[in-house]
Amino acid sequence: MTFDYDLFVIGAGSGGLAASKRAASYGAKVAIAEESLVGGTCVVRGCIPKKLMVYGSRFPALFHDAAGYGWQVGETSLDWQHFITVIDNEVNRLSQLHINFLAKAGVELIPSRAALVDPHTIEVDGRKVTAEKILIAVGGRPIKPDIPGMEHVITSNEMFHLPEKPKHIAIIGAGYIGVEFACIMRGLGCEVTQIIRKDLILRGFDRDIRNEIQQGMIHHGIHVIADNVVTAIDRVPEGLKLTLSEQDREPVVADVILAATGRTPYVEGLGLENAGIDLVPSSLEGPGYSTTNAIAVNEFGQTSQPNIFAVGDCTDRINLTPVAIGEGRAFADTEFGNLRRAFNHETVASAVFSTPEAATVGMTEDDAIAQLSEDGVKIYRARFRPLFHSLTGAADKTLMKLVVNAQTERVLGAHMVGEYSAEIIQGVAIAVTMGATKKDFDATVGIHPSTAEEFVTMR
Structure with a gap:
């Protein structure tokens, strides 16, 4: 049978963009459909605009802290309209950038919602097209509990x-x-x-x-x-x-x-039942919450229909942008690049851009104890006031923690709360992923004075 496309991707978020461009680089004829702005949750209504808001929210504390160093900062105010406008402008700039990347890669963009008619047929933009393989990368959407008001x-x-x-x-x-x-x-x-x-x-x-x-x-x-x-x-x-x-x-x-x-996979109206694709139910606890469904996949992102795949938040595994990108590229390598591989979901680092900021990689203390017993786990912990605040008078503290296998000394997890946690844990994640031991950390010379050095000086 002859198909219109080698690959049709539904959803131009992080996973769909990564998969489509990688598949096209292997010579596949690829189309991608997106009903909203190209870029998905991360670019349009998630990571990027949120992090820009985080940056903006931290200036008042910096103005206050500057006084401890002798700076005199006058009256300050926030122009809200300017704030939200420049963030929106940046979102649109990045969305257009991703459109340009698709064009450069030779991927056809169809600005429309797509739905499955059968395992090889997609209805999109008022017409029906066929594809040898289909990738669903529609992400998730926020949900509200069913409570009056x-x-x-x-x-x-x-x-x-x-x-x-x-x-x-x-x-x-x-x-x-x-x-x-x-x-x-x-x-x-x-x-x-x-x-x-x-x-x-x-x-x-x-x-x-x-x-x-x-x-x-x-x-x-x-x-x-x-x-x-x-x-x-x-x-x-x-x-x-x-x-x-x-x-x-x-x-x-x-x-x-x-x-x-919470968020739920955005699977409504995709016609999954027309293609015989299985879903995995999961319940959200609490009053007013309902059951949600994710697309069931194996380690290679393959659904119950052999030629249809899914990556990213619609599979509800680890709902992070780098994970969706990694899953999308692994899919394309396997199906079009003659390089069969599954994305590794172990030791995925993540951050919470709160105030104070936090980041983590690997096992929590409770998870490690559940697996190895309390005697099988050794905890190293440090809590201190960072040098920056020695002059500001602020009471902010930094917490750093290592979870270690007591027998092998392998570092199972690293956790941090404090300024620049995400930047620091990103580097530590390499060591944790490689299986570094506490002795490896101890043998590493710290950069002084820095907060990060505490990870290699804990005793």
Whole structure:
């Protein structure tokens, strides 16, 4: 059978872009369909605009800290319209850059939503086309729990387009998106209340990291309401009122409410049932939450239909941009480059761009103990005030931690809270991935004075 394309990619986010360009480099005839801006969640409504907001939110602290070094900083103010406009301009610039990269690679871009008709046929832009292989890389979307009044609530998608800076923002959710936006908005001068269901933020991270970030957020003026859920939201003359599950707890009134309660694979309307593609159900805990579905794949990204593959957040494995890119390239190498390989999901480093910032790679202390027993794990930990703050008077602390196999001395995990955590852990991740031991760390000469040297001087 003759097909219109060797590969048809649905979704021009990180995974789809990486796969399409790599496949085209091997000589495949490739088309990619995207209904929104090219670049996906990361470029358009995630990593990039969020990190730019993080940068912007940190200037007030720098203005304050400068006084400790003798600088006299006058009155400052934020031009909100300029702030959101320049971020949006950068998003559009990057999106156009990715369009140019596709054209240079010889990939046909179809600006339309695509859906499957059968295992080899796609309906797109009002027509039907065929492909030998199909890659689904549609990413995920934010979800809101089914709670009365949720129509008054925004998601992370809308956070980059607020018409004005909120005076008081309430954030529902304890994951990294909620935590990051809480810190961003506090840094920009908003009153911030964060409501979390359990006692700590960032479930799945190392407990020391979770404690340190949460205490740091509280120290910076974020009001964290723990062990509570929102049961209803009502519009009142003062703004939006959040009723909480704790009976004696006063309602929270804010002018903007962000639901940062998770993301789900964006698989609706793809016609997966027409191609016989299996889904994996997963339940989100908590009142008002429903079951979500991810595309089931093997280690090579192959679905239940042998010629259809999926990568990135729609498979709900590790939902990070570099992972989607790595999965997309591994797929293209395997299917078009005669280089069969699976993407390695072990020791994937990640960061939380909160204030204080955090980054991590490898196993948490609890995970290591569960696998090796308490006697089988040795913990190295350091907590100190960084040199920079010796003159600012700020009480900010840095926490650094190594999780080590007590028998082999292999470093199983590295965790950090403090300034430049992501930059430091990125380098440490190389050592952890290579299987470095504590002796290897000890034998490495530190750069003095630096925060990073603590990772090679812990005793």
